[in-house]
Amino acid sequence: MNTLNPERNKVAINRNHPMIDKILKAESEKEKARLAKQSFNLALLSQGLLNGKDLTAFVKRSVELI
Structure with a gap:
């Protein structure tokens, strides 16, 4: 991502989704x-x-979680 012209994405967050609850209840900021x-x-x-280096990093993190 170019820091001089950062990409912007709008997202909607469903506060009722179990993943949001899991994030908020995580033990550490990390x-x-x-x-x-x-x-x-x-x-x-x-x-x-999601593409390029960001996609590669995502796949790597996903494999580590498994």
């Missing part, structure tokens, strides 16, 4: 950030907006 990033990347992937 875990909250990891879960939030993974969720955001999953949303991008579902819309065909």
Whole structure:
């Protein structure tokens, strides 16, 4: 992502979704950030907006979670 012209994505967050509850209840800020990033990347992937290095990193994190 180019820092001079950052991409912007609008997202809607369903506060009733179990994943949001899991993020909010995470024990550490690091875990909250990891879960939030993974969720955001999953949303991008579902819309065909995740590619390049971001897609590679997402796949790597997903495999580590398994």
